Amino acid sequence: MNWTAILVLAAAAIGTVLSEAPEAGPCPVGWLDFSVDPISPVCLKFVMYGKGTWSGLRSLCQAEGADLAELKGELHHQVYEYIMDNQELQDEDFWIGGTDEGHEGSWTWISDDSPMEMGVPHWYPCDPPQPDGGTQSNYACICTPDFFFHSCENNIKIYAICQISAFGLVLIEEAGSCPVGWVDFSVDPMSPVCLKFVMYGKGTWYSLRGLCQAEGADLAELRGELHHQVYEYIMDHQDLQDEGFWIGGTDEGHEGSWTWVSDNSPMPMGVPHWYPCHPAQPDGGTSSNYACIYTPDFYFHSCKNDIKIYAICQI
Ligand SMILES: [Ca+2]
Ligand SMILES: [Ca+2]
Numbered sequence: 001m002n003w004t005a006i007l008v009l010a011a012a013a014i015g016t017v018l019s020e021a022p023e024a025g026p027c028p029v030g031w032l033d034f035s036v037d038p039i040s041p042v043c044l045k046f047v048m049y050g051k052g053t054w055s056g057l058r059s060l061c062q063a064e065g066a067d068l069a070e071l072k073g074e075l076h077h078q079v080y081e082y083i084m085d086n087q088e089l090q091d092e093d094f095w096i097g098g099t100d101e102g103h104e105g106s107w108t109w110i111s112d113d114s115p116m117e118m119g120v121p122h123w124y125p126c127d128p129p130q131p132d133g134g135t136q137s138n139y140a141c142i143c144t145p146d147f148f149f150h151s152c153e154n155n156i157k158i159y160a161i162c163q164i165s166a167f168g169l170v171l172i173e174e175a176g177s178c179p180v181g182w183v184d185f186s187v188d189p190m191s192p193v194c195l196k197f198v199m200y201g202k203g204t205w206y207s208l209r210g211l212c213q214a215e216g217a218d219l220a221e222l223r224g225e226l227h228h229q230v231y232e233y234i235m236d237h238q239d240l241q242d243e244g245f246w247i248g249g250t251d252e253g254h255e256g257s258w259t260w261v262s263d264n265s266p267m268p269m270g271v272p273h274w275y276p277c278h279p280a281q282p283d284g285g286t287s288s289n290y291a292c293i294y295t296p297d298f299y300f301h302s303c304k305n306d307i308k309i310y311a312i313c314q315i
Contacts, residue, residue: 031164034078043164044069044079046089051157054095054139058110061162068097069163070109071142071149074224076122079161080147080271091144093158098140098149100131107131107140116140116149120231120298121272124148147271182315185229194315195220195230197240202308205246205290209261212313219248220314221260222293222300227273230312231298242295244309249291249300251282258282258291267291267300275299 026041027033034042047060054068061067071079083089097110107116116122124130124146131137131151141152142161152158178184178194185193198211209219222230234240248261258267267273275281275297282288282302292303293312303309 027164032082034075034082036074036078041164042075045162046094047160047162048092051159053155053157054099054141054152054160056157057095057160058097061160064162064164066162066164067111068095069161070097070111071122071161072109072117072225073228074268076142076149076272077224077268077270079142081268083147084270093141093143093152093156095152095158095160096140096142096149097163099138100151101138104135104138105131117225117228117232119228119235121227122149124150124276125297125299126277146276148276178315183233185226185233187225187229192315193226196313197245198311198313199239199243202310204306204308205250205292205303205311208246208311209248212311215313217313217315218262219246220312221248221262222273222312223260223268227293227300230293234298244292244294244301244303244307246303246309246311247291247293247300248314250289251302252289255286255289256282273300275301 025033026035026038027043031043031045034044036042045064045066047057049060052060058068069079098107098116099110100107107118108114109116124143125148130149131140133151133153137151137153139152139154141150141158142148143150143152178186178192182194182196185195187193196215196217198208200211203211205219212218220230249258249267250261251258258269259265260267276299281300282291284302284304288302288304290303290305292301292309293299294301294303294309
């Protein structure tokens, strides 16, 4: 075999390797791909070279062309699931990209100084509810064992989660309108979200699901950020604040396996949507098979089958 033949064979081999290589994801080598939408890639890295302060590890992220991770919306739950799947992460705490430094009590994301969503569902609501600690605790972290957001003390040394943030921004165009009587919760015009707090009368999950369906809708599925949007809406409307509302989740017929009603897909369990304090939700076994959000916390709960409350419908 002469050199030309070897080169041809080598080239053919390289070609084969390339053609069989998996399609490249959007994240560089060493970064985890948490992208949901290819338009807005999300690449994270659990930085466990060493523990450090928030600013120290922020610099380390920045040295890699990244910044501390901003666990907005569903990303918080995705990260929680990843931690639950990786035991070496489960006893640790991690800095994330939120702070109230210089504006005590006003928490902002570091990439654009936009306000962090406070309260339900991201911040730890049990004793002591987070954030706390005043000016001694100015940096956001997710902490073992709950992995909700906490305000960590300024001088502690923990690990961090970095996120590559230099990708294109998601364009939010003017949201589409909802039918009269429905509240527009749309974030993305491609997928309008129209909700109605049905307060004609209280009823069981089944009876109010029927009422939603009679309007061409179904019980609301408070997926991802929509849960927080609804919580904010309730906080802005006092007449809603002492109530409970059925939502479109159930474990009827498959006890303990909660699914959304529209497509029987699994509901994300645990952090951050389900109430984590005493008693942690869901509970109640087969006598509590329907999901609700309930005053005063408005996390997801498993409500008793025979209670009568209001409902939230969704088109
Ligand atoms: Ca503070
Ligand atoms: Ca149940």
